[in-house]
Each structure stands twice: as structure tokens, then as C-alpha cells.
Amino acid sequence: MSTIILNGTAQVVPERTTVVDLVTQAAGRPIGPDGHALDGSRLGMAVAVDAVVVPRGRWHRTPVVSGQNIEIITAVQGG
Amino acid sequence: MATTAHPDSLVLEGVEFTSRLIMGTGGLSSLHTLEQALLASGTQLTTVALRRYAPGQGDTLFSLLQRHGIRILPNTAGCYTARDALLTAELGREALETDWVKLEVIADEDTLLPDVVELLDATEKLVNRGFKVFAYTSDDPAVARRLEDFGAAAVMPLGSPIGTGLGILNPHNIELIASRAGIPVVLDAGIGTASDASFAMELGCDAVLLASAVTRAQNPVAMATAMRHAVIAGRLAVGAGRIPARRHAAASSPMTGLIDVQVSADSPRGDWAQIGEKR
Numbered sequence: 001m002s003t004i005i006l007n008g009t010a011q012v013v014p015e016r017t018t019v020v021d022l023v024t025q026a027a028g029r030p031i032g033p034d035g036h037a038l039d040g041s042r043l044g045m046a047v048a049v050d051a052v053v054v055p056r057g058r059w060h061r062t063p064v065v066s067g068q069n070i071e072i073i074t075a076v077q078g079g
Numbered sequence: 080m081a082t083t084a085h086p087d088s089l090v091l092e093g094v095e096f097t098s099r100l101i102m103g104t105g106g107l108s109s110l111h112t113l114e115q116a117l118l119a120s121g122t123q124l125t126t127v128a129l130r131r132y133a134p135g136q137g138d139t140l141f142s143l144l145q146r147h148g149i150r151i152l153p154n155t156a157g158c159y160t161a162r163d164a165l166l167t168a169e170l171g172r173e174a175l176e177t178d179w180v181k182l183e184v185i186a187d188e189d190t191l192l193p194d195v196v197e198l199l200d201a202t203e204k205l206v207n208r209g210f211k212v213f214a215y216t217s218d219d220p221a222v223a224r225r226l227e228d229f230g231a232a233a234v235m236p237l238g239s240p241i242g243t244g245l246g247i248l249n250p251h252n253i254e255l256i257a258s259r260a261g262i263p264v265v266l267d268a269g270i271g272t273a274s275d276a277s278f279a280m281e282l283g284c285d286a287v288l289l290a291s292a293v294t295r296a297q298n299p300v301a302m303a304t305a306m307r308h309a310v311i312a313g314r315l316a317v318g319a320g321r322i323p324a325r326r327h328a329a330a331s332s333p334m335t336g337l338i339d340v341q342v343s344a345d346s347p348r349g350d351w352a353q354i355g356e357k358r
Contacts, residue, residue, distance in 0.1 A: 007131040026132050044141035045132055046174035053169040071131060073170050075141045077113065078128025078156050079103035079241065079268075079290040 002066035013064055019047050020059040026072050035059045045074045087318075089286050091263055092179070092211045092232050094150070096123045099280070100310045101152070101265060103290025104140065107299060114143055116293055120303035124150045126181050126288070128157070129171050141175075152213065154181035159194070161201035168205055180205065181235070183215040191241040195222045199229060206230035215267050218252040220259065227262050234260060235267035235288060238279065242291045244271030250282055257283030273302075273309035280313025281321075 035056025153171030239245035266279035296302035
């Protein structure tokens with residue numbers, strides 16, 4: 001098991017978890033290897049691991065490592 | 080005779096907009112009211128902020144904007160340094176699949192005024208990374224020029240601090256920025272009511288960006304409608320060519336052919352009886 005910080009909260013995830021697993025869990029929708037939702041809708045989400053953006057095409061092959069700080073962001077209301 | 084209310088379009092980075100009103104989406108707790116206000120405003124471009132994903136939260140705003148074909152302009156609100164702004168911009172590009180960014184780097188929480196040193200630094204770096212930078216800046220014409228030199232897609236000077244509704248505090252500077260800019264100028268922040276939006280357009284701005292004036296109005300939908308018309312009115316007025324201001328009155332009615340009014344001793348103030356009426 002690995003302990004990561006996901007959106008500011010410590011979370012324990014199984015070994016071999018990748019970024020796409022975290023995004024799938026958050027979005028509640030299956031996501032393909034290209035980082036797009038399988039239902040064709042746009043996700044509107046992005047991921048940074050230790051303050052570096054991980055492009056959606058690399059989500060499925062980016063393993064989550066213990067101690068990493070992971071941010072999943074989306075659009076919210078704002079000026 | 081032209082009947083269209085939009086005789087000309089706003090072109091930003093090669094994309095044409097018939098509306099010159101850019102809307103922010105912050106300040107309303109009801110997404111339904113926001114939707115109605117956005118539709119009433121006629122906007123085709125709106126800003127969004129980027130924050131941590133919370134299930135059932137951001138998804139709806141994103142899908143709402145998509146549903147209505149409103150283009151999204153992610154901002155970097157809440158960033159105090161160029162470094163923060165760069166990461167936020169990269170996240171926005173990845174999440175929303177656009178290289179447009181409203182670059183906002185603020186100096187402190189109390190004034191929310193732009194930190195132009197960080198702003199210029201971030202603009203240069205983002206342009207180099209292929210972003211189209213819509214730079215929220217102070218009303219300083221020298222800074223506006225620097226932003227343009229650094230490759231900004233548009234300069235967006237404030238009328239007054241964010242959320243104050245104080246209107247345009249330095250119209251001379253805004254007019255100077257607009258008259259010298261070779262890129263679109265968007266008046267951003269400080270709009271309080273419709274006349275402020277018209278005034279911005281009359282000063283030569285290409286568009287107006289506002290949020291609080293609508294979202295915090297007692298009736299956001301009605302104010303959105305007012306803003307829509309205000310921006311159109313201001314733009315039309317610029318094209319129409321206003322009269323020069325002058326110190327003394329100039330009659331618009333002819334001063335020749337005036338009737339000759341005899342003042343009678345009985346009624347020196349003109350309060351005479353009608354014909355046939357007894358006094």
C-alpha cells in the first residue's frame with residue numbers, strides 16, 4: 001500500500017495504482033487509455049503530481065508513489 | 080438600413096464573437112440563476128477558476144457552459160506569484176483543452192490589485208509556452224504596453240479593484256491604453272452598473288469583463304440584460320461619433336421665426352384668460 005496526499009488529504013491506495021485510477025474514482029466514469037471518458041463526455045479535469053502537470057495521455061502509465069502530493073482540479077465558478 | 084445590433088464583431092486570437100461582454104461566473108450560489116444570467120447577458124466567453132475537484136461540484140459548471148456553447152477562459156485567480164500562475168495555467172490548459180488563459184497575479188488579499196512585476200514575468204513565460212495570455216492588469220499605460228510587447232493576446236486593465244463596483248476611476252488612463260494598444264483591450268473589474276460598462280466602451284475598449292456587478296446584483300438576470308445592452312450602446316456610440324463637449328449651450332431649435340409675444344399690463348406673467356373666458 002502507498003500513502004499519498006490527494007487534494008490535501010492523506011489517502012492509502014493499493015500498490016500499482018496509477019493516476020488514471022484516481023481520476024476514474026473521482027469522476028465516477030470509466031476513462032480510456034487516452035485519458036478521455038469512455039462515454040465521450042469531456043472530463044474537464046487535470047492532474048498535477050508534486051506540482052508538475054501530468055498530461056491526460058500519460059495518466060494510465062503514471063504510477064502513484066508513496067509520499068506524492070497529487071492534485072486533481074476542475075473548473076469552478078470564478079471571475 | 081442595417082438592423083443588426085452588432086454591426087461589428089470582436090476578434091480574439093482569430094475567433095469571432097458577436098458579443099463584447101465577457102462574463103465571470105463567480106458570486107452566485109445558484110447554478111440555475113447563473114445559467115439564466117449568462118443567457119440574458121448574451122455572453123459567448125466566460126471565465127472560470129480552477130480548484131480541487133470535489134465530486135458533484137465543478138462538473139456541472141463545465142457541462143453548463145458546454146451545453147450553451149459558451150467558450151471557457153480559465154483564470155489564475157488566487158495566484159500570488161508567476162510560479163503559481165504557470166502551474167495553474169498549465170492545469171487549465173490540460174483540464175479544459177484550451178491554451179487561452181486569463182492571467183491574474185495578485186499582490187495581496189485586501190486590494191486584489193495586480194502584481195505587475197510577477198504578471199510581466201508570467202506573461203513572458205506563458206507566451207513562450209504557447210499560451211494566449213489575457214492579462215488582467217492595472218490601469219497603467221506603460222505596463223499595458225509592456226504586456227503587448229511580451230506577446231499578450233489582450234490587455235485587461237481594471238476600472239477599479241475587483242468586486243468594488245466603483246466603476247472606472249481613471250478614465251484618462253483607460254482611454255490612453257485603448258488608443259495606443261495594437262491588441263484588444265478589455266475593461267476588467269470594478270464595473271458597478273450599466274453606465275460603467277457603456278463608459279468603458281465609449282473610452283475605446285474592445286470588450287468588458289464583469290462578474291460581481293451581475294452575480295451580486297439583487298436581480299442578476301435583469302442586470303445581465305442591462306449589461307448586454309450597455310455594452311452594445313457604448314460600442315454603437317463610439318461608432319456614431321459623439322458631439323464635442325462645449326462650455327456654452329447650443330440650441331438645437333431654430334432661433335429665427337420666433338413668434339412675437341406682446342406682454343400686456345394686465346397679465347405680465349402671461350396668465351391671461353382664454354378667449355371667451357370671463358376673468
